[in-house]
Amino acid sequence: MAGMSVAQPVEVDRDVVDFAAVGKWMDEQGLPAGEFTGVAPLGGGTQNIMLRFTRGGRDYVLRRGPKHLRAASNTVIRRESRILGALDGTGIRAPKVIAAGADDDVIGASFYLMEPIVGFNPQTELPALHAGDPEIRRQMGLSAVEAIARLGALDHEALGLADYGKPDGFLERQVPRWLKELESYSVNEGYSGPEIPGVERVGDWLDRNRPAQWKPGILHGDCHLANMMFSYDGPEVAAMVDWEMSTIGDPLLDLGWQIATRPEPGTTGAALIGTLGAVGGLPTPEEMIAHYGKFSDRDLSNATWYTVLACFKLGIVLEGTYARAAAGKAPKQVGDFLHAITLELFAKAHRLIE
Known part of the structure; x- marks a missing residue:
């Protein structure tokens, strides 16, 4: 040619x-x-x-x-x-x-x-500007919140995405959907079943406290900070990446996801966010919720519920790799690491519902 x-x-x-x-x-x-x-x-x-x-x-x-x-x-x-x-x-x-x-x-x-993205992933890189200034890191966390709030505020139907997901019954489906997923892991030979304290208790709390009203919108679905690229010369998000879990659902689950995965130095979960997770300096959950409200007219009074749901869902997702590792289908070290994060997520959920 x-x-x-x-x-x-x-x-x-x-x-x-x-x-x-x-x-x-x-x-x-x-x-x-x-x-x-x-x-x-x-x-x-x-x-x-x-x-x-x-x-x-x-x-x-x-x-x-x-x-x-x-x-x-x-x-x-x-x-x-x-x-x-x-x-x-x-x-x-x-x-x-x-x-x-x-x-x-x-x-x-x-x-x-x-197009290539000009920016860095904080899981693997933290430029001197960001590493040396906790206020820059706090603003990074707020920029990530703004990014999902603006996404959730879009009119998905006007963008031609009316059939991109099935929002009807989205919240009602979550607990049975993920309990069924957890149950399916038993097919992995060598996996003795989930040793996660209080799974049913968290699921029951979620069902009993589910918000009665919500408005459908675009959900990124996996918006932790390792799925964000940031600008080299400031705290702004350059791009949200890895959209494979995106759908039309309740965008407030993205907010809960960011709060649930907020890295706390010294925890196993912080290692998921790598370099940034080790140094911290990120906004508090209360600051994150208030900042989301600057770009959204959604009712944020149930933010804790969405955070608990994020802990529940992500914990079960990560447990899947642990189950596969038990069957020799994934590295044991990775499985053990993710299982430890699952336990941390459920411990966080228990603290939130007490």
């Missing part, structure tokens, strides 16, 4: 991304032609694959599912590209999609191209 050549480093598996096929597809999209240069894998908090490259004078990041696709991998990638496309132009801090490959036959998996 005219103008097309490929410089493909050995660390990029052709079975993962066939750049000859990607180049042909990019040409069909009207994107600049040329040689692929600077191809490099990017790390992330998920098993999804991200590769950065330059072609025709423009920088790109390609995102696709893992090499060994799971049942929902392609659907997740297509949903991500759809919601990011819908958010373009709204002012929400999110990656900008350049083009999406709807057909799995280009590289054998769904993928999309997005």
Whole structure:
């Protein structure tokens, strides 16, 4: 093909991304032609694959599912590209999609191209400006709150996302949905069952205290600080990333998620946020709730309920890896680490409902 050549480093598996096929597809999209240069894998908090490259004078990041696709991998990638496309132009801090490959036959998996994000992930990096100033770190936490509040304030129907989730009965579904998930882990041979004190008690409290009224909106679904990129020259969020758990539901669960995952130095959970979690200096839950209210007209009187739900849901999600580790399907060290965080999350939930 005219103008097309490929410089493909050995660390990029052709079975993962066939750049000859990607180049042909990019040409069909009207994107600049040329040689692929600077191809490099990017790390992330998920098993999804991200590769950065330059072609025709423009920088790109390609995102696709893992090499060994799971049942929902392609659907997740297509949903991500759809919601990011819908958010373009709204002012929400999110990656900008350049083009999406709807057909799995280009590289054998769904993928999309997005613009690279200029920023750092506080799980793995903390520039001197941020490391040396607790007020900057406090403002980082508030900027993360603002980001989810602005997201939850959008009119999802006006953005063409009316069918992106099933908001009817969203809150009612949560406890039975996640108790069923926890029960499903018993299929892992070697897993003796959840040793999590008071799971049923927390679930019962959630059912008895569930908010009677709420307004549907866009939910990021996994908005802890390790899924945020921050500006190098200030505390502002550069982009919220990893949208694979996004849906239409109750956006206040995002607020509860940020409070539940707020890193407290010295805890196991703080290690999930890495460098930033170790130094702390983040806003208090009360400051986070008040700040959310500056960008939202939602009723925040039930913020504790959403925090307890976040502890309950995330704790059960993490327990899944512990169960797989017990069956030899995940590293034991990772399973033990996440189980310890599950216990911390449920301990936090118990403190909140006492």
